[in-house]
Amino acid sequence: MATDTAGYTLSELMVTAAAREIADGEVVFVGMRLPLLGFLLAKRTHAPDAVGIYELGIVRDSPAPEPILTMGDLPNLFRAKWLSDTSDVMGLLQNGTVDVSFIGGAQVDRFGNLNTSYIMSSGKLATRLPGSGGACDLAGLSQRHIIIMAHEKHRFVPTVDYITSPGYGNGAGWREKSGLPRGGPSAVITSRGIMKFDPVSKEMLLVSIHPGVTARNILDNTGWPLKIADTLIKTPVPTEYELKVLRELDPEGYWTGS
Amino acid sequence: MATDTAGYTLSELMVTAAAREIADGEVVFVGMRLPLLGFLLAKRTHAPDAVGIYELGIVRDSPAPEPILTMGDLPNLFRAKWLSDTSDVMGLLQNGTVDVSFIGGAQVDRFGNLNTSYIMSSGKLATRLPGSGGACDLAGLSQRHIIIMAHEKHRFVPTVDYITSPGYGNGAGWREKSGLPRGGPSAVITSRGIMKFDPVSKEMLLVSIHPGVTARNILDNTGWPLKIADTLIKTPVPTEYELKVLRELDPEGYWTGS
Amino acid sequence: MAPASKLMSLSEAIKRYVPDGAEVVMGTSLETMIPFAAGHEIIRQRKKNLTLIGPISDILFDRLIGAGCVRKTRAAWVGNVITGSSYNFRRAAEEGTLETEDHSNLTISMALNAGAMGVPFMPALTALGSDLYKTNQSLKKITCPFTGMMLTAVSAINPAVAIIHVQRSDEFGNAHMWGNLGVTREACLASRHIIITAEEIVSPGAIESDPNRVITPGFRVDAVVHASWGAHPSPVPGYYNRDHNAFIEYRNESKTSEAFEKWLRLWVDNVKSSDDYLRLLGKERIIKLELKNHLLSEPVDYGY
């Protein structure tokens, strides 16, 4: 697994992979933590014209003038393009304006459904998690969304205990039947690799393996027989420039430290 | 009928009567024209703590610093208490915060239904009027509303051609059956007198006659056999102070000239 | 990161974003900041079969109707705020050449709100008991799934283009508006295209100094037009007062088709530029409308 000896941390690799999912000019609904950094990294590298939307009621298209730990930090309001209501930015999400969003999760299943609410054990509540925040909205209403999370067997389960943020439900056609107007997860970026979804069956497919990780290791840490794409690549490592920018964005390594 | 020889104009009498319908501290949704003056007069006389709400997205509790002809005049925005969205003030109306509102009309019937949309003649459209504006909302959603209009036989009809702003429909229980959450007209101030509504039957009742007008004259100018209240009074004339304030509010007599 | 300027001439903006047959929302601040200059340009280009959307339009809609540009209105009120009825509207509606969808201020606001929020309808308690249902297919009665209450469902409106007059904008469409906002915020979010006409074009830095004052996200704006006095005769907070006489005189200037044709030639077709318009208006009138009493907003700090 990637470590400091490789010249970058695992979090740096994940954030870089997330950043690369953003195309220039896209409208990005930016979540808390790693996705926040991923967006800022994309802005500073290949997607200078991406627009960031934050659930607090913020739209901005320039990087904050100072490193921020969370979207509510005052530098993220400084020279913002719009400061407004949560319902305004939720309107932009619901009316289809948002191209891509990012969400984290505690538990994911083979169809990309996410649980950040209730972890059960033998039919009883084991762990109460914080809940949806904006995640349910982003998963339902973005043109596509990307999941970022740790890759452990207890997190990658055949069926989530509770669907906080809908993926593809039980497979093809489910979102349409559920009344969701668009979207679905397009990638799952984890601590071991990157998964996408089969365009027909909507089942998760391993497409990229992080340096130092094996396919076997990923399968062992996934709670169902994870399918592997025909073409399997090694996750490209962060470039020197990406690392330089990332360390400016998170100088104390709060999010991306080892 | 009141004239300048009486020391006041008919419009001044009507505006004064309208002002007196406002109690101190009430929240008033202020309409265009005469109602606007009525509210300003009330503020300057017996209802200093009344709050004015305007459909443009304005809340103010002090008189404008200069005479205004309409609610969008800049002095009406100057030192306003709140400048906001139409939907915000419509929310205050719909959620029951507005005590009283005023609307004008072209045609009214015995149950206080108002038409400001379509005047028909032998089943065909004779006159297209401007429409509801906020009137339909005010008539449906204020705690009570007051109608101000000219008293002519072709305007006071048994049944309006089109209900733009609901009164009591066809009588007792109709508003409830229609789903309206509250309210109804509490007074009709005209160029000849003041009508209120029978608390049981919801039919219009003549309660006050303007100086110089007779009951006969009012009945002759009403398109149905208008009922007369047990106690019929003469409309109190404007006081000297009310006239002084009114002439400050409308110095060129645009609204209240003879 | 050098975004393209969206600054263009009024004529170019209307040419690009107001095709014949378009649904156009205008006059979203009701009595203030009505985009008259843009409306007049639509007339000069003799656009056809437009649907005009707005709460109360004051006399702008009447002019477009009189010039033959309009097929349909979706509005709460079409008239002249201080004189009452407007005559081109009356003539067209009474002759049956104009289709009208009858809204109230609340239903039009909810229709645009639904459009802005991306939902097909919004509920309201208004219109119940009224005949608006007879002349407005965008209203339906529904029952609340929680309370069983009867409600009005107002169908969403998503205009092709919103034309918004503001005080100041940068060339990228980031614009400040202040004063009463009417239905402007939802009209912008609901529309597929947005044309901003602005009293002043200012630097991005001036706009960024106050992001709460921005009326809609600039990335959704298509055209920015410098239109000084672009809302005359309606008032613009911070710039000029309402020209009451223009509204009073318009009553007679539009009373007959012939009078209106004459008015149209003088004030619209013969006017090629904002300078032409101001010349016609005359210095004296302009001075009379300028602000005499100023009140500057207390500053706020957006630092860190």
Next chain:
Amino acid sequence: MAPASKLMSLSEAIKRYVPDGAEVVMGTSLETMIPFAAGHEIIRQRKKNLTLIGPISDILFDRLIGAGCVRKTRAAWVGNVITGSSYNFRRAAEEGTLETEDHSNLTISMALNAGAMGVPFMPALTALGSDLYKTNQSLKKITCPFTGMMLTAVSAINPAVAIIHVQRSDEFGNAHMWGNLGVTREACLASRHIIITAEEIVSPGAIESDPNRVITPGFRVDAVVHASWGAHPSPVPGYYNRDHNAFIEYRNESKTSEAFEKWLRLWVDNVKSSDDYLRLLGKERIIKLELKNHLLSEPVDYGY
């Protein structure tokens, strides 16, 4: 025309407007301007059986839950924004002593919007396909009467009281707020009572100089409290930055019930005034949080 001042102490405001069992909406700007001082006073008064309403509460809700004040949350997210889970919430929910109604940011915003607009529900496209329906009785599936689309109806929430922290207010409840507004506007309009806590109490003239900056009509506000640093450790635009360390340290300070009891004594029960709180915080920390870079808004003119 001498309206009564609404200025009172924090303790008086909470005593009057937050009875046991009340539904209280707080933290309406999400990560910024969270009314921590007011929340701590609720704890000091050991209010019981409250229902807390808000989108993401950061750690304020966790503290009230840990102090035993809360029966139920109606929220999209309860945790610690930069460390994740919050432990009092977890303990209470896992032990079954806390009822939770699971919202998303969009559903809570629509619930308050419905409350503000006086309608019993608002429609949304979110939550479809999710299990929020299983743990939130305020959501129902409905069919659009115009399009036949499936929608989520979100039941209105009308809190008993909204507690809102702002930058400045006059003594009559006319208050300026700037920065991201979250669900503050609708929360105020939806609530029966409003408590404003403000960094500064200013003259009515200062507020009237910018009526667009006013967060809600002052006539609906019940109490105004001067609460300098009243949102610490959350940030207040124009006043101070976010105190990240407070959030990071709170993770351990709340990890066990014992640790939390200790924290509570030190930072809440032993604190009798805003001065006490600042003394505890320490000069160095305060200086570190103060704004170093200023950006003043470009003025606008409200003259005539």
